[in-house]
Amino acid sequence: MKQTFSKEERLCSHRLIGILFSKGHTFHQKPFRVTWKHESLDFPTPVQVLMSVPKYNFRKAVHRNLIRRRMKEAYRLNKQLLYDSFTGTGTQMICAITYTGKEIVDYDLIDAKIILLLQRLIEENEKVTG
RNA sequence: ACAACAGUUCGUUCUGUCGCUGGCAAAGACGCCGCAUGCGGCGUCUCCACCAGAGGAAAGUCGGGACAACACAGAGCACCAUGCUUCCUAACGGGAAGGAUCCCGGGAUAUAAAGGCCCGGGAGACAGAAAGUGCCACAGAAAAUGACUACCUCCGGGAAAAGAUGCACCCCGGUGCAUCACCCCGGCAGGAAAAGGUGAAAACGCGGUGUAAGAGACCACGGUCCGGCCGGGUGAUCGGCCGGAGGGGUAAACCUCAUGGGUUGAAAGACCAAGUAUACCGGCUGUUAAGGGUUGCUCGCCCGAUGCCGGAGGGUAGGUCGCUAAAGCCUGCCGGCGACGGCAGGCUCAGAUAAAUGACAGAAUUAAACAAAAUCCUGCUUACAGAACUGUUGUUUCU
């Protein structure tokens, strides 16, 4: 099981980010807000994701970096759950995870909540693919 | 040894597993080219290893630059900034050393007081108020050509018991009249700035002479300011002598003087690729031009037929460079009180572009403070657990 998090797995295109936030679907998972949309990509990876911590809640760059790195770490270690549900379906997805909590949370809690929202995304993907 | 203050330096480390960004070269895949047909070259991608990977403040964006574009010919006005001296620096509103002023503490001398002198510590945007304008509430006579009270002179009036002088009468000490002094009231009069409750601030301080009353009007002592000469110092300035002045404060009020500043900032800018609309509406002009050109204005300057300007709208939002070898860092020596500079040797130390330093476990002391590069450098300011060193002061113990 690969645990990498390379550039192809991150959402970098300005154009796709604009499409995602204007036309994507949204749900909430306690400290996070998830925006997702099915989209065909130029890369073989099943999902492209971006992580964001808004400046409104965390004024200092150090705190934003800390939370975003914990989110990235949790996604990197658990993303195989999501990838397994996409194998063979041929669909691709773009997704944004925004931290909406107002205080800094430990890694263990972030890890548990990331697993929950990945399972929700798997359900949404199965609705489309049947 | 402990505590306080000041300054300087550092500001987590190691091991294992997984992961991120850049570099490097070996290997593999793909594409192109050359031919000697399975080898070479070039480009892109992947990738085992290996190497490097946030700060003293990276922050605030406060000051100054480098660099870039614009119109980097030029002139004037306006505007802005700075303001003791010398030095450091690429430059600065930064820094070093010094000077004067002010404040605090102590001491000596002297005494009417203020002040000055010596020692120690501290502070500040520290040019000019003697070029001009404005302002200085309330209180107070008055806040800057000072005159309200009180004072003096002059003028007018009043009062009269007592005073002085002169004249007259009675007749030998009295009476009457006039004038003066004293007293009171008044004045579009003058003098004076000494006393006066106020105020943040009151027209050099104090003592005398002087005068109608007074006053730096004059004198002694002291203090402030200006100019000249002599001496010390690169200079600010200090000391001495001579002459003069008497002038409230405020320039982080306008202002004056001196010095400096063109404007805009890497979303600057250069190149490549892709794509769209040479469409629509309104306005303007014919070469001695309309109009335009990231300077506040005027002049000047430049562009100006593939017409220009404005409105509304359409397209793109990818890549390369700028982008890190620099006013660079470390060590040693030399010069300088110091900031700093010079010489020699060595080193190469993030370069991302939705944006990289993390997670977990263990150990050292245990959980480690403040806090994240975005073109770069330099200073300032602000935040900050802990550690080390140096100096000063105080207390205690030992010799």
Next chain:
RNA sequence: GGCCCCAUAGCUCAACUGAAUAGAGUAGCUGACUACGGAUCAGCAGGUUGGGGGUUUGAAUCCCUCUGGGGUCA
């Protein structure tokens, strides 16, 4: 990343080039009016002028610095 602006009573705003009690509307409290409430009338309270420092006799105002908030630039 650069540039610019703002902060005054619980709320919305004044106070012009410094002048001594910082003012108005609304909200609040008390009383009057009313059978009760609203409206109205009278009165009261409410401010470290975002924090700190400086200039000045005197600062909401002028200067410096910090904090918080907002705008703008391909």
